[in-house]
Amino acid sequence: MEIFANHVELYSQRRDLYVKAAKKLRQVLTECMEEASITYLVVKSRAKEVASFEKKSTKESADGSLKYSDPLTEITDLVAARIVTYSEASVEDVCAIIGQKFFLDESADKGKETRDKGEFGYASKHFVAKLLPTYFGIPGYKILEDMRFEIQVRTAVQHAWAEYEHSVRYKGGFPKGANPEIDRGFEAAAVDAERLDREFAEIGRVVREASSGVSQGEKIPTSSSKGNSFARTWLTGASLRSFLEQRYSGVGPSKRMSYDWISGLLVLHGIDSIEELSATLQDVNHELVAQAMGYSYPAMHVRRLDDDLLQSLGQGWIERYKREVPEGKEHLSHLRARRRMLQNAGLWRG
Structure with missing residues (x-):
């Protein structure tokens, strides 16, 4: 030993x-x-x-x-x-x-x-x-x-069952077979846990269908639309999401706080309207940027926008993030790694 x-x-x-x-x-x-x-x-x-x-x-x-x-x-x-x-x-x-x-x-x-x-x-x-x-x-x-x-x-349901079962079995000194009443109790609770997860799954299905119905409403036009109907639509988390839903068709939404975060960063960069954002991205081919990034998982709205802004604004976007979010060192490292990907694909503008 x-x-x-x-x-x-x-x-x-x-x-x-x-x-x-x-x-x-x-x-x-x-x-x-x-x-x-x-x-x-x-x-x-x-x-x-x-x-x-x-x-x-x-x-x-x-x-x-x-x-x-x-x-x-x-x-x-x-x-x-x-x-x-x-x-x-x-x-x-x-x-x-x-x-x-x-x-x-x-x-x-x-x-x-x-x-x-x-x-x-x-x-x-x-x-x-x-x-x-x-x-x-x-x-x-x-x-x-x-x-x-x-x-x-x-x-969360499986976690609650597993944590309590572990506490009783291993910390409490009642391994399986030691007490039939405890064994039956945990088995009954496991049946209820599986049923509860199924109910949550059904709720999730209904929520997705309802949300999909809402998102099929009127689309916000791009700044290149006839008559330029954006006419200073101020950049907010909500207006940004609507814009990105049209720009990245078929791409999933990000968390609400993510839209607020990046719109705030854009305003600090001097881009405070949907019209200005659309003009900033006008020459960016988001499909080529996505190919350069080689996403190994579904990249959502804000990640896609972050990458497109990196291609459009170049080093200026990295420097803006560096100034405004000094504690975000890890994301800064990721931006630099993405810069190398754009460089390798011949898309980096400097």
């Missing part, structure tokens, strides 16, 4: 590094959710506690042999994250993005595994992943290079 004591000591010495990696992973995942405009409850991450590492590193297999010969490389949840959404549809959206943004060593649908047994219970999507080379070279992301980590995705 001396070898494993050395592993524990080494992990203890390195844990601060894993804590920093967990924070960076949370940031990456949060950026993915925001850019794809996915509504979520929480994105959490953590580095494994030393005591938990020690316990897991000495875990035995069914035949009595030690499960891990090299715990530091074989244990995959030294850094782990969890994304909790409101609906199963959002879970699927998140999983699609994870599959595009990360290299996946392993993936498992725990809910399907439970259903395949004819049971009700734990439901969550699990991934063992690594950072894609896309992020390599971006300041701050080096800490995640060559590191494996686990990501769990579940609904």
